[in-house]
Each structure stands twice: as structure tokens, then as C-alpha cells.
Amino acid sequence: MNRLACLVLIIGTALPAVAQDARKSGFDFMGPDTQAMQKDDLANPGMLSVLEGEALWKANAGTSQKSCASCHGDAAQSMKGVAARYPAFDETTQAPLDLAGRILQCRTERQAAPAPQREGRELLALTSYVAHQSRDLPIAPPKDARLTAARAQGAALYSTRMGQLNFSCAQCHDDNAGGHLGAAPIPQSHPTGYPLYRLEWQALGSLQRRFRNCLSGMRAEPIAAGSQDAIALELFLMDRAAGMRLETPAVRP
Amino acid sequence: MWRAVGFIAVLVSAQAQAQALVPYRIENGAIAQSLTGVKGDTAKGRAIVVERQKGLCLLCHSGPFPEERFQGDLAPSLVGTGSRLSEGEIRLRMVDSTKVNEKTIMPPYYKTEGLERVAANYKGKTLLSAQEIEDVIAFLVTLKDDTQK
Amino acid sequence: MARALINVPQKSKRGEIIEIKTLMSHPMETGFRPGMDGQLIPRDIIEKFVCTYNGEVVFSAQLHPAITANPFISFTTIATDSGTLVFSWTDNKGETQVQTASIQVE
Numbered sequence: 001m002n003r004l005a006c007l008v009l010i011i012g013t014a015l016p017a018v019a020q021d022a023r024k025s026g027f028d029f030m031g032p033d034t035q036a037m038q039k040d041d042l043a044n045p046g047m048l049s050v051l052e053g054e055a056l057w058k059a060n061a062g063t064s065q066k067s068c069a070s071c072h073g074d075a076a077q078s079m080k081g082v083a084a085r086y087p088a089f090d091e092t093t094q095a096p097l098d099l100a101g102r103i104l105q106c107r108t109e110r111q112a113a114p115a116p117q118r119e120g121r122e123l124l125a126l127t128s129y130v131a132h133q134s135r136d137l138p139i140a141p142p143k144d145a146r147l148t149a150a151r152a153q154g155a156a157l158y159s160t161r162m163g164q165l166n167f168s169c170a171q172c173h174d175d176n177a178g179g180h181l182g183a184a185p186i187p188q189s190h191p192t193g194y195p196l197y198r199l200e201w202q203a204l205g206s207l208q209r210r211f212r213n214c215l216s217g218m219r220a221e222p223i224a225a226g227s228q229d230a231i232a233l234e235l236f237l238m239d240r241a242a243g244m245r246l247e248t249p250a251v252r253p
Numbered sequence: 254m255w256r257a258v259g260f261i262a263v264l265v266s267a268q269a270q271a272q273a274l275v276p277y278r279i280e281n282g283a284i285a286q287s288l289t290g291v292k293g294d295t296a297k298g299r300a301i302v303v304e305r306q307k308g309l310c311l312l313c314h315s316g317p318f319p320e321e322r323f324q325g326d327l328a329p330s331l332v333g334t335g336s337r338l339s340e341g342e343i344r345l346r347m348v349d350s351t352k353v354n355e356k357t358i359m360p361p362y363y364k365t366e367g368l369e370r371v372a373a374n375y376k377g378k379t380l381l382s383a384q385e386i387e388d389v390i391a392f393l394v395t396l397k398d399d400t401q402k
Numbered sequence: 403m404a405r406a407l408i409n410v411p412q413k414s415k416r417g418e419i420i421e422i423k424t425l426m427s428h429p430m431e432t433g434f435r436p437g438m439d440g441q442l443i444p445r446d447i448i449e450k451f452v453c454t455y456n457g458e459v460v461f462s463a464q465l466h467p468a469i470t471a472n473p474f475i476s477f478t479t480i481a482t483d484s485g486t487l488v489f490s491w492t493d494n495k496g497e498t499q500v501q502t503a504s505i506q507v508e
Contacts, residue, residue, distance in 0.1 A: 048425065048427040166368055180326050181312050182324070
């Protein structure tokens with residue numbers, strides 16, 4: 001071995017080992033074409049919902065005739081970082097609440113508008129617009145002791161075997177991430193881009209809709225949208241993904 | 254090695270959905286006796302294995318099925334199953350693989366009790382019927398290692 | 403019908419080949435899918451897409467039920483003069499939606 005190679009070897013071993021984050025977003029499991037679709041804001045179909053959300057943000061709603069902007073002003077300022085720290089503990093209901101639930105609450109309580117449907121177009125558009133304001137920010141679950149019980153509930157749900165097929169989330173997404181269920185690569189299930197445009201749905205959808213897909217695949221009873229179980233599981237997943245970048249609106253196969 | 258005695262799930266007439274399970278006996282890591290007493294049909298068994306919505310097998314397993322694309326890679330290949338495992342050992346794994354490996358991801362094909370949150374239209378029903386399991390077993394025992402290529 | 407995202411290059415040189423991208427918000431319901439009630443959801447698709455450049459048709463397409471929801475269409479054309487691009491989408495009920503974009507050519 002020549003002297004230069006020896007030198008490189010010595011320097012290489014002297015450097016401290018840098019811990020690699022083993023966590024990967026679902027983005028990394030996609031093919032290059034789908035990744036390109038997500039990265040181009042003019043090709044990303046999720047951006048259509050974000051645009052719709054922007055229009056809704058500025059429009060007067062309900063008998064209050066107030067818009068979101070009436071109270072919150074420019075979303076790019078007021079909503080920055082919000083999606084990154086949801087689910088959060090809600091003072092009004094004294095319970096954990098997800099972002100969509102919070103928007104729903106604003107609609108009914110503060111704008112006196114009819115309750116938008118969970119997984120309906122209006123709520124998805126508003127949620128995607130608000131969450132989009134946190135794009136590229138790290139997921140930062142709130143350090144709130146009142147969420148402890150929900151965190152434990154979420155962790156328990158994640159590792160409980162369910163359904164006729166008797167699977168737990170952990171068995172696929174912790175133990176077998178990177179493997180293939182038939183043709184489908186199994187990602188690590190980090191909620192880095194919700195609400196997101198799923199090519200399979202040909203529409204934008206929420207994390208809780210994604211839960212339904214998995215659970216029905218396992219032949220298990222779906223978790224009701226907006227239920228405490230759903231919020232607890234979402235909170236657990238956000239904890240697990242703490243520090244990872246938000247990509248909303250993501251594109252997924 | 255643990256020993257368990259099978260049970261009879263009594264069909265209560267009010268519960269039209271629940272099906273009665275055939276009793277079986279686990280001994281020495283196998284269920285030696287056929288669930289139905291009727292010999293399994295090899296061709297039907299192969300058809301169940303490759304039909305992803307039915308047997309679900311190829312979602313996790315790969316095997317000697319050149320016409321099937323995108324076979325899963327989460328579980329051992331089915332090639333040589335008949336050489337590695339006895340008929341009884343295969344039967345146990347199909348009926349309830351958690352009796353072999355508590356942490357398995359293989360679904361229990363002949364179990365209706367002790368499952369959480371089963372969807373309403375699957376409650377009380379086994380993944381495959383007893384005869385379908387016998388068909389699959391009859392097929393899997395034919396998968397011998399071919400060492401003389 | 404809802405809106406479309408249109409991307410036209412901000413500035414282009416005369417004679418240059420430019421790419422125009424459009425992303426249309428539309429369910430593209432095939433008419434073959436049953437809904438939750440078991441009845442077929444009626445067909446609702448874009449059938450024709452036309453782009454004119456200062457009044458001249460530079461691109462047109464016929465779309466069929468196989469096209470996915472929210473169709474993304476991109477095409478190239480030669481930058482001739484500054485002016486207006488008019489995009490129109492016509493659905494199977496005969497309704498047309500129009501959106502315009504201006505183009506600057508040096």
C-alpha cells in the first residue's frame with residue numbers, strides 16, 4: 001500500500017462515527033418518476049387541493065361571514081409550524097385533537113359554518129393548505145404532559161395484532177420495512193406528507209384514510225376518523241417521526 | 254415442544270355467522286391428522302396458493318410459479334417445502350403459525366377466537382376452509398428439493 | 403369544473419421551443435364504477451382539450467375514460483410573438499371551461 005493510501009486510512013479511522021438516521025420517508029421508497037411528480041409544484045396534483053384551500057382560507061364562511069384570514073391573517077406567517085406540532089391538546093374539548101379536527105372546530109364554533117365532512121373536499125383542501133405552510137419544517141410533537149395517555153394508547157395500538165390476518169403495524173413497518181408485500185414496497189410509515197395525493201386514490205387523502213386502507217387489508221375493523229384511537233395513533237406516529245421533514249402535499253403510489 | 258388439545262367451537266344456532274371449527278391435536282410441532290379426512294386436491298391447492306385474494310400466499314412468499322409476477326419477499330420461498338417439512342408440520346403452520354413462532358407474520362388460516370378487531374364480515378370465519386387447507390397442504394408436500402438438476 | 407395549474411415560461415426568445423404544462427383538477431369519473439349504493443356513478447370526464455396561441459390552435463387532444471383523474475398535459479410549441487394562450491377543456495356534457503395565460507416573447 002502506498003503512503004497516500006495509508007494516510008487516508010489513518011484519517012478515516014480517526015474521524016468520529018456519525019450516527020446515521022435510519023428513518024426514511026415514504027418518498028425514499030418511491031420510483032424516480034413519482035418523486036419528480038412530488039417535487040414539481042406544477043405537476044404535483046396535491047397542489048390543486050392546496051390552491052383550493054388557499055381560496056377557502058380567504059372566503060367568508062358561515063353566518064359569521066368571517067374567513068380564516070379574518071382571524072389568522074396571512075397563513076404563510078400564522079400557520080407556519082402548526083402542522084408540525086399536531087396532534088395537540090385542545091383546551092376547548094380538553095382532549096387530544098388532530099389538525100383536521102381543529103379546523104373543523106374553527107368552522108363550527110368560530111365561523112358558525114356547517115361542519116365539513118371528514119375526508120370531504122373542503123376539509124381536505126383547508127388541511128392541506130394549512131399543513132403546506134409547514135413544508136420543509138421538522139416534525140415537532142408538543143412536549144405536553146397532558147398527551148401522555150394518548151401517546152401510550154397510540155403505542156399500544158401500533159403493536160397490537162389485529163384483524164383476521166392478525167398483524168400489528170409494527171410487524172410490517174418496523175420489522176419488515178424495505179421488504180415487499182407482493183409488488184408493494186413496505187415503507188416505514190412516517191407521516192411526513194399528509195394530507196397527501198395517493199395515485200391509487202386518484203385524490204388527496206388524510207392519514208386516517210390511510211389507516212383505513214391498512215386495516216381493511218388486514219381484515220380488521222377500521223378506526224373511526226377523528227376518534228380518540230385515530231388521534232392517538234397519529235400522535236404516536238408523529239412522535240416516531242420527530243425531526244423528519246414535512247413534505248405536504250406529498251405524492252405516494 | 255408443547256402439546257395442546259384441539260377444541261370444538263360449538264355452533265350456537267343464533268350465531269349464523271360463526272362457523273364450527275374441526276377439532277385438531279398438536280403434537281411434536283405438527284398436526285398429524287387431516288382436518289377433514291378427505292385427501293386434498295393438489296391442483297386446487299396450487300390455485301389457492303397463486304390466487305392472491307384467496308390464499309394471500311404470494312404476498313409474502315415466493316415459489317415455483319414462473320407465471321406469477323411480483324411475488325413477496327417477506328417469508329421463505331415455498332420451493333422445497335415438501336422436503337423441509339412433514340405434512341403434519343405444514344398443517345400446523347397453516348392452521349396457526351403462532352404455535353411455531355409467537356412473533357410470526359403468517360396469518361392463522363384456521364382460527365376464529367383470540368383475534369382483535371376482526372372486520373364484521375370476517376368475524377367468526379376462518380381464512381380458508383378446512384378442505385381448502387388440505388388442498389394447499391396436498392400441493393405443498395409435492396414441492397420437493399430437486400437436487401438432481 | 404375546478405381550476406387548472408398552468409405553467410408557461412415567463413420569458414422566451416423568438417423561435418425558441420418552449421414547454422407548456424397544465425394540471426387540471428377533474429375527477430375523470432369513468433362511468434364504469436358503482437358507488438356505495440351499487441348504482442353506476444355517471445360518467446364525468448374531460449373529452450377535449452385545446453390550446454390556442456394568439457388565436458391559432460397549437461395543441462389539441464381528445465381524452466378518453468382511461469385517463470386518470472387530475473390529468474397532467476404538457477406539450478411544446480414554438481415561441482412566436484407575445485400574446486395570449488387560451489386553454490379550454492370541454493367535458494362529456496358539453497360544458498367548456500377556459501383559462502388564459504399571457505406569454506412574453508423577446
